Amino acid sequence: MDRKIRRGLASATLLAVLALATGNDAAAAGDPRRGAQVFQACMACHSVKPGEHLTGPSLARVWNRKAGTVEGFQRYSDALKRANVVWSEATLDGWLANPEQFVAGTNMTFPGVRESKDRQDVIAYLRAVSEGKAPSPEPRRGGMMMQSGKVDLKKAPPAGQVVSVSHCGDTYTVKTADGKTNKVWEFNLRFKTDSSNDGPLPGKPVIVGAGMQGDRASVVFAAPAEIGSFIKQTCR
Secondary structure, eight states: OOHHHHHHHHHHHHHHHHHHHHHHHHHHOOOHHHHHHHGGGGTTTOOOSTTOOSSSOOOTTOTTOBTTOOTTOOOOOHHHHHSOOBOSHHHHHHHHHOHHHHSTTOSOOOOOOOOHHHHHHHHHHHHHHHTTOOOOOOOOTTSOOOOOSOOOGGGOOGGGBEEEEEEETTEEEEEETTSOEEEEEGGGEEEEEOOSTTSOOTTOOEEEOOOTTSOSEEEEESSTHHHHHHEEEOOO
8 A cells, every 4th residue: 555545544543533532522521610500419518618628528629639638638438548549530420420339338428410411510610620710600599509618606696606505304405695595405406516717716615507417406616525514414
């Protein structure tokens, strides 16, 4: 075969391969703006602010990061820390589709995102977040947009500032700085700690409303040692 013909066929083949690859990338590319909307369902557990960890780690710089290595997050499963996974479009797609199947033994209790389009859009959004190009989600129609991150408990109003907590029988009595007294069934009151910059001041616990798991209220302390000493056993 003539050398020029062979060279021409090789060039044509290369162009075809490049065109196919480009077409596949275009088809797989998600919409980061729509992904920001889909991601609102994830905000209860994940922040996209650097260093802000919730139930799950911050996803601020997840792109091309080895799984289980976000600095300051201490609740990774051993399975995820052992997994030799780097977060990319392919690995994030597998993880979002079914975390337990992708990494057996993970702590992430999430059934997965069924729709491929939704996964691709969330992945595009997370990549944009890592690159500092993330769009802001628009408020959903018919309701308020879920807020990302946490509130600063140091700035709680008097109605949230706990003055005292007493326990009698099956009831907690919580007094707040606005002069009000609230009686709460013991099963409906949780005691939590928040040692982050957004947590309460030492010795100044804050009561907050119902959470995601059905608890009616939570009293948040700056450190675990405060809980036992703050609650008084009295039936006056």
